Amino acid sequence: MHRYGYSNGQPAAAYPSAGKAAFIDPHNKFQPRTRSMLRRYLPSIKIGGIIALVVTALLIFFPGLRSYIPLSIDEGFELETVRYYDLSNVQGTARGWEREERILLCAPLRDAAPHLPMFFSHLKNLTYPHNLIDLAFLVGDSKDNTISLLSELLEDLQANPDWKEAYGEISIMEKDFGQKVNQDVESRHGFAAQASRRKSMAQARNWLLSAALRPTHSWVYWRDVDVETAPFTILEDLMRHNKDVIVPNVWRPLPDWLGGEQPYDLNSWQESETALALADTLDEDAVIVEGYAEYATWRPHLAYLRDPYGDPDMEMEIDGVGGVSILAKARVFRSGVHFPAFSFEKHAETEGFGKMAKRMKFSVVGLPHYTIWHLYEPSVDDIRHMEEMDKERKAKETKEREERERMEKIKDQFDNPSSQWDKDKSDIRNMAKQEVEASEAEKPAEMRVESNNGKARIIDPLDEIPVLGEKPPPSW
Ligand SMILES: *[C@@H]1O[C@H](CO)[C@@H](O)[C@H](O)[C@H]1NC(C)=O
Numbered sequence: 001m002h003r004y005g006y007s008n009g010q011p012a013a014a015y016p017s018a019g020k021a022a023f024i025d026p027h028n029k030f031q032p033r034t035r036s037m038l039r040r041y042l043p044s045i046k047i048g049g050i051i052a053l054v055v056t057a058l059l060i061f062f063p064g065l066r067s068y069i070p071l072s073i074d075e076g077f078e079l080e081t082v083r084y085y086d087l088s089n090v091q092g093t094a095r096g097w098e099r100e101e102r103i104l105l106c107a108p109l110r111d112a113a114p115h116l117p118m119f120f121s122h123l124k125n126l127t128y129p130h131n132l133i134d135l136a137f138l139v140g141d142s143k144d145n146t147i148s149l150l151s152e153l154l155e156d157l158q159a160n161p162d163w164k165e166a167y168g169e170i171s172i173m174e175k176d177f178g179q180k181v182n183q184d185v186e187s188r189h190g191f192a193a194q195a196s197r198r199k200s201m202a203q204a205r206n207w208l209l210s211a212a213l214r215p216t217h218s219w220v221y222w223r224d225v226d227v228e229t230a231p232f233t234i235l236e237d238l239m240r241h242n243k244d245v246i247v248p249n250v251w252r253p254l255p256d257w258l259g260g261e262q263p264y265d266l267n268s269w270q271e272s273e274t275a276l277a278l279a280d281t282l283d284e285d286a287v288i289v290e291g292y293a294e295y296a297t298w299r300p301h302l303a304y305l306r307d308p309y310g311d312p313d314m315e316m317e318i319d320g321v322g323g324v325s326i327l328a329k330a331r332v333f334r335s336g337v338h339f340p341a342f343s344f345e346k347h348a349e350t351e352g353f354g355k356m357a358k359r360m361k362f363s364v365v366g367l368p369h370y371t372i373w374h375l376y377e378p379s380v381d382d383i384r385h386m387e388e389m390d391k392e393r394k395a396k397e398t399k400e401r402e403e404r405e406r407m408e409k410i411k412d413q414f415d416n417p418s419s420q421w422d423k424d425k426s427d428i429r430n431m432a433k434q435e436v437e438a439s440e441a442e443k444p445a446e447m448r449v450e451s452n453n454g455k456a457r458i459i460d461p462l463d464e465i466p467v468l469g470e471k472p473p474p475s476w
Pocket of ligand 1: 229
């Protein structure tokens with residue numbers, strides 16, 4: 001296993017880093033002390049020595065003062081290599097950014113190169129102070145260039161001239177877990193592969209966390225790299241709820257022909273009587289994976305309860321949690337809750353983690369109306385369907401083009417005087433002309449206006465027809 005320690009000199013980075021230390025920063029207060037530094041501090045060491053002498057003398061002559069001195073001063077800090085941590089300061093609170101609470105951001109990676117640039121774009125946009133976030137990646141069972149791309153993107157991320165924009169300590173761990181399942185969507189999401197896939201994912205998470213969690217961390221944030229859209233303020237938004245474990249709702253966009261959008265993460269759910277009864281019938285080692293027809297659990301899923309206009313702060317108590325985006329207080333893990341790589345209450349990995357946290361009386365909630373969006377990756381069926389739609393579209397275009405060409409040909413023939421069409425056309429025209437002349441000959445005469453000594457007179461032809469009896473007087 002390689003481990004690359006990147007440090008930007010935050011208090012958390014109090015660990016010697018093996019391998020290359022790419023991001024040593026001038027603000028580092030915890031760099032290994034050198035002789036020149038010793039010389040620089042010599043005057044203060046002298047003053048310190050005098051103070052120590054005075055304090056010792058006081059304590060000898062007034063023993064009552066001793067009870068005012070914290071024990072740690074007597075015992076700690078004599079050795080360079082001893083660090084003192086007060087874990088009651090890293091319990092996690094609702095407004096952690098004001099108390100400078102550190103977050104460990106964990107991302108398990110497997111053949112993740114195609115998604116890494118998007119993931120780093122998310123990292124750059126997070127509003128939680130970057131210098132308070134340490135990053136930990138576990139790269140396992142990868143055949144692509146995940147590691148090299150990751151190092152490249154990290155160098156770019158940390159190259160920010162504003163040191164506050166750079167992240168804290170960064171660790172990359174490499175370890176294979178022998179996942180043999182193919183990484184394509186179908187194999188990953190197929191029912192048969194789920195239990196063993198979930199167990200090796202659980203191991204990867206536990207290895208990553210146990211290697212990266214420091215006594216300085218108040219929070220742990222798990223984030224998948226294939227999240228496409230999420231609020232920049234997600235860490236603060238989740239933290240504000242001050243829960244031990246909290247997850248947002250996770251949906252994914254779909255092409256229009258599939259309905260536009262769809263619930264994605266079905267692993268966040270509330271326990272149901274049906275599922276408990278089902279669990280009782282199963283073998284001790286069985287693992288229920290939620291969201292498959294094979295296990296009809298009738299559990300209320302966080303995903304299906306979403307109302308796009310609902311209150312994003314609304315909370316729902318859940319038992320199983322999905323792993324796309326989990327914010328948890330570090331104390332949950334310190335208490336021993338983990339991602340079971342075995343059947344815990346008939347569940348494994350993140351669902352088992354939720355159940356275990358609940359079992360230890362931690363609060364576990366989901367936000368049904370606070371949604372982040374997972375990338376849409378077409379399934380084999382979708383790809384087949386899209387290929388068919390593509391074929392149909394091309395066939396339609398060919399047909400339309402042929403039809404257009406046929407019509408143009410007809411039009412050409414119609415306009416060509418030497419053609420039969422033209423002869424017929426003029427025959428039809430002649431016939432029509434004769435008909436018009438004939439009908440005009442039969443038309444009754446119309447009224448006309450005549451001028452008579454400067455006065456206009458309307459002559460109605462009907463007046464000129466001789467009538468029997470008295471002729472009506474002219475109207476003027
Ligand atoms: C990050 O912010 C920039 C600028 O607002 C935006 O263009 C980009 O899409 C954001 N990245 C992600 C992954 O949301």
